[in-house]
Amino acid sequence: MRPPPARLDWAYFLDVDGTLLEIAASPEAVRVPADLVAILDRLHRETDGALALLSGRRIADLDALFEPLKLPAAGVHGLERRRADEIVESATPVGVLAALRELQPLLAEFVAEHPGLRLEDKGVSLALHYRQAPEFEGAVHNFAERIAVPYADRLRLLPGKMVVELKPHGADKGIAIAEFMAEPPFAGRHPVFIGDDVTDEDGFRAVNALGGLSLRIGDERPSAAHARLPSVDLCRTWLAAAVAAERPPKAGRSFPGA
Numbered sequence: 001m002r003p004p005p006a007r008l009d010w011a012y013f014l015d016v017d018g019t020l021l022e023i024a025a026s027p028e029a030v031r032v033p034a035d036l037v038a039i040l041d042r043l044h045r046e047t048d049g050a051l052a053l054l055s056g057r058r059i060a061d062l063d064a065l066f067e068p069l070k071l072p073a074a075g076v077h078g079l080e081r082r083r084a085d086e087i088v089e090s091a092t093p094v095g096v097l098a099a100l101r102e103l104q105p106l107l108a109e110f111v112a113e114h115p116g117l118r119l120e121d122k123g124v125s126l127a128l129h130y131r132q133a134p135e136f137e138g139a140v141h142n143f144a145e146r147i148a149v150p151y152a153d154r155l156r157l158l159p160g161k162m163v164v165e166l167k168p169h170g171a172d173k174g175i176a177i178a179e180f181m182a183e184p185p186f187a188g189r190h191p192v193f194i195g196d197d198v199t200d201e202d203g204f205r206a207v208n209a210l211g212g213l214s215l216r217i218g219d220e221r222p223s224a225a226h227a228r229l230p231s232v233d234l235c236r237t238w239l240a241a242a243v244a245a246e247r248p249p250k251a252g253r254s255f256p257g258a
């Protein structure tokens, strides 16, 4: 893997679940390691605020997890965005919200009939989780595809790890990165994005196009990311090294398997 250039002016974009935090049985059950908040706080300050979280979670949820930090963030895969100046942007057309309200009871009924499934209503999207009932994977995908058909002009299906989400068109992590990179303090910096899931591929492509660095957490599989960090623990180690070095460390030699 090519090493990142020795520059001080990087901007950090970080996915949360599966990247900064180990995935848990449910979104509420994640554990935030004590040193992680301190690492993020330092990296945020040392980059003059050029650090943003990019997550499928809502921004309010991210604030609760990383309290007392209120970092720049794109929530619900970019449907909500809190800029570095703390202005929050949310642009979901009324027609899309109406579609989600129509689909919510159908999904709730399906969940009630399939023990172990969980419906997460994020307001601007609906996520159907099957982590606790993986035997329903096929049924969940079939059902979600079927009920989404009449709404294909407004909503798309976003598969993730043990989850399928119905969300509006026009927002993804790549778009969110491009929006941040057009604003201070991100503009003019070199972006690094770390993620773990298929929903992060848009982000990898966006930073690659901007000449930045893309890192994927986890095992080998096809990805647009430049390099790989094998685990969430090593991601935290890498970020701590970035704080110490004031630039992104090399992900190749120092991390076996990367």
Ligand SMILES: [Mg+2]
Pocket (backbone or CB within 6 Å): 015, 016, 017, 018, 019, 195, 196, 197
């Ligand atoms: Mg993730």
